[in-house]
Amino acid sequence: MPRTSLQPAYLLHHRPYRETSSILELFTAEYGRVAVVAKGVRRKKSRLQPLLQLYRPLLLSWRGRGPLYSLDQAEENGAMHSLAGISMMSGFYINELLVRLLHHEDAYPALYATYELLLQQLSQGDIGAELEWLLRQFELRLLHDLGYGLNLEYEVETGEPLQPEQRYHYLPEQGAFYWQESGVGVPLHGATLLGLASGELNESRSRREAKQLMRRMLASLLGDKPLNSRELIRQMM
């Protein structure tokens, strides 16, 4: 990667590095997830430190050779999304998903746009039950862009279109099978999958099923290590 010049980016995570520096995990519009060293950023008088916050739209330049680049320059790119309370914790959850699942330097432009939009939505005060649905839509986009998109149209074995009131079992990486007593996979109704496809999921039954489905889908990618932010959100509820 040549030296980049003021790329739109968000900070996903930072950890101390040596005495006064930090390693930043970034989500950038053009290069996807990028790791950079921010030298001296933990010094008291660092001008960059107040800028480099989670949920703040940034313009960043970095250079050097991967996988760990050097941060050159940082500017703010608009007002910070001020997430509060449970929305702030949900932001951690989203960031944890991205840090756990995105590969370095694969571009995900659509996911980046979805991430930015989600932060805007999360900053709109108390959004109540909508919060869960926004997270589901983000998870759906994430799975799709990682190459694990869901099959939301047909029953796998027969190829028959999904029916809203029909019950199915959904198996990760395969799809929906007609429900049967001994079936494995996430049990759900056709309406849930059709709703996920159309972007409209209003019934509480469907939303509950969608949550179970996404959880299973993500679990198969995340492996045994639990999501810490999910545990934190659970403790807050």
Place this chain on the structure above:
Amino acid sequence: MALSPLIRRLIEDLRCLPGVGPKSAQRMAFQLLERDRNGARRLADTLLQSAEKIGHCTQCRTLCETELCTICCDQRRDSRLICVVETPADVVALEQSSGYRGRYFVLMGHLSPLDGIGPNDIGLDLLAEQLKSDEVNEVILATNPTVEGEATAHFIHDMVQRLGITSSRIAFGVPLGSELEYTDSETLSRALQGRQPF
């Protein structure tokens, strides 16, 4: 110049101090060896004792070698007031400047879910116990104005509220000696929101 193995080790070990590179470590080593052997012996002894004896105050979690720190022991402090901070250095800073007369609770960090640091890792189980049993009636949240600091403050605020205790967040503004032009927009917007009658 060739240095003996022990001198090399001394220089190498001095570098664990913050801000000490190879050159300054070498200067320190020679200073101690050439001019201040007694100082060196005292330093070694103090370091050893500190590393072995200094633990955490069982009440506020700050660093100390006794069961309770001097602030927690001080009968003149107002034990109805607890100020929650991230580090022992924050306690020192507040003590030097603020005239605050309550107690402290030192988290020794902040919530950081992505690093696996949860509520109990920053002592919130201990804080909750104290709030339930003690006569505390106000908790001041003085975590840093970072997203993690805010999340930590929010989490504690929820916990404190459930126990029917008041909590307040310290105000943040433009740092003294800085220029508005170079202040980030979030800090400015908070400073404006928290403005006071002149």
